[in-house]
Amino acid sequence: MMMKPKAKTKKIKYLRQISDLIRNNNRRGMTIIELLVSLVIGIIVTTAAMSLYITEHKQLLVQGSISDMQSSLRAASQELASKIRLAGYKVPDPTMAIRASNTNPDTITIGYDGGIGCGPITINHQMPQTSAELRVDGDISCIEEGDTLYIYDPTTRYGENFICTNVQESAGHLQHNTTNLHESYPVGSQIMRENFFKYYIDATNPAHPNLMIQTGLGAPQIYAENISSLNLSYVMASGAVVDVPPAASLIREVIIRVNARSDQTDSDFQNQYRTRVLTTRVKVRNLGIS
Numbered sequence: 001m002m003m004k005p006k007a008k009t010k011k012i013k014y015l016r017q018i019s020d021l022i023r024n025n026n027r028r029g030m031t032i033i034e035l036l037v038s039l040v041i042g043i044i045v046t047t048a049a050m051s052l053y054i055t056e057h058k059q060l061l062v063q064g065s066i067s068d069m070q071s072s073l074r075a076a077s078q079e080l081a082s083k084i085r086l087a088g089y090k091v092p093d094p095t096m097a098i099r100a101s102n103t104n105p106d107t108i109t110i111g112y113d114g115g116i117g118c119g120p121i122t123i124n125h126q127m128p129q130t131s132a133e134l135r136v137d138g139d140i141s142c143i144e145e146g147d148t149l150y151i152y153d154p155t156t157r158y159g160e161n162f163i164c165t166n167v168q169e170s171a172g173h174l175q176h177n178t179t180n181l182h183e184s185y186p187v188g189s190q191i192m193r194e195n196f197f198k199y200y201i202d203a204t205n206p207a208h209p210n211l212m213i214q215t216g217l218g219a220p221q222i223y224a225e226n227i228s229s230l231n232l233s234y235v236m237a238s239g240a241v242v243d244v245p246p247a248a249s250l251i252r253e254v255i256i257r258v259n260a261r262s263d264q265t266d267s268d269f270q271n272q273y274r275t276r277v278l279t280t281r282v283k284v285r286n287l288g289i290s
Helices: 005-028 032-086
Strands: 098-101 107-113 121-123 134-137 148-153 158-163 166-168 173-175 190-192 194-202 210-215 221-225 227-236 251-261 275-283
Touching: 032 107, 032 194, 032 210, 032 221, 032 227, 032 251, 032 275, 098 227, 158 194, 194 227, 210 227
Parallel strands: none
Antiparallel strands: 098 107, 107 194, 121 134, 121 190, 134 173, 148 158, 148 190, 166 173, 194 210, 210 221, 227 251, 251 275
């Protein structure tokens, strides 16, 4: 069907008007309203992006802090458990195995045989004074200067660590020149190499409490950081659970409860710190053996 010339002319005129309108709008650019709308949209998008970044960054920091806290918690618990399992191994007196103190947080000292390596060694002469050298019977060829040894009197059931400063193998003499002993030990006292490990919480800096370890006569060292509490309970042969055992020989199991907290404060928590608790029960293998 053919379009009438008049209708065709109107259509062409209409299309030209639309084209002119578009061309004029392009020349004028964006209106203030359009600019404001664009600005608001840009602000919303930027705010959302920054909010997402801040949330993800904080979450990353929190996860790192939690990971460090859990690592310290596991390390502390595993160290205590492994040493408690060895407590009392080949010690001459069960009182040397575990020494507990309810110091809030608790303190524990664990002892077991370190292996002298050359057979039994006993004192064959009464010490005239606490600074006197030790005259002994037995093979002392495995002892070297600087070794930390333990002297024990089976009669009084008392003993202590000392550092051997000189070994006279042919004469059978051991010297301890760095310090005097606490008593003059009699004939029959035993010389051995015992391992002693003391664990406690050092809260000198309240913001960063640490689990400390002291080996023998050595200086205390940090074993695990940000450990806020150590609680130890002892299951006795009777089944009773006590905080301080009346006798180490009656201990059958130790319940270890370690509390750790995050290194930095977190405003999302009422007590400011994220915390974790790990409880471990350990059988004491070397006590109560008939």
